[in-house]
Amino acid sequence: MRKDRWYGRNKRYVNLIVVALVVLAGCTMAGKGMVPPKIKIAGIGVKDVQLFETRFRVELRVINPNDMPLDIRGIDCELELVDHKVASGVTDQKTSIPGLGTAVISVDLYASVVDWVQGIRGLQDREVLKYRITGRVHVRGGPMAPSTFPFSSEGELPLQ
Numbered sequence: 691m692r693k694d695r696w697y698g699r700n701k702r703y704v705n706l707i708v709v710a711l712v713v714l715a716g717c718t719m720a721g722k723g724m725v726p727p728k729i730k731i732a733g734i735g736v737k738d739v740q741l742f743e744t745r746f747r748v749e750l751r752v753i754n755p756n757d758m759p760l761d762i763r764g765i766d767c768e769l770e771l772v773d774h775k776v777a778s779g780v781t782d783q784k785t786s787i788p789g790l791g792t793a794v795i796s797v798d799l800y801a802s803v804v805d806w807v808q809g810i811r812g813l814q815d816r817e818v819l820k821y822r823i824t825g826r827v828h829v830r831g832g833p834m835a836p837s838t839f840p841f842s843s844e845g846e847l848p849l850q
Contacts, residue, residue, distance in 0.1 A: 727841070731750060732794050750797060758789050760829055761786050766828070773820070822844035
């Protein structure tokens with residue numbers, strides 16, 4: 691009889707706790723299956739050359755391996771050539787990639803003359819150009835879902 695009286699007085703609080711636990715469990719499960727997007731360089735070109743700075747336009751192929759859409763708010767990244775950071779940049783280009791879809795996002799990267807010279811020094815002795823692009827994809831996330839995904843993509847280009 692005592693249990694019934696206790697529950698009767700505290701019924702509202704017990705129900706509130708049960709509802710809160712169910713909501714939290716649902717939020718945790720929603721953020722679990724999210725796989726980071728895959729990112730590769732789709733193209734690169736020199737956009738502008740100044741006395742102290744060079745601007746590159748990098749086209750990034752973003753692949754969404756998830757069943758749900760990926761709402762991208764922007765990307766920040768750095769470009770390395772032959773293990774030297776030569777350029778960095780950001781874009782606030784907003785893109786929604788459908789589930790199991792792809793998109794190309796353009797990012798302007800800026801390189802100082804000093805970084806650029808250090809990055810290409812010694813290229814005449816090489817047969818291939820090693821590159822790596824690293825950064826973060828900023829996505830619209832929920833309270834329990836990640837809002838950024840780090841990425842790294844590398845490769846080699848023949849120089850001859």
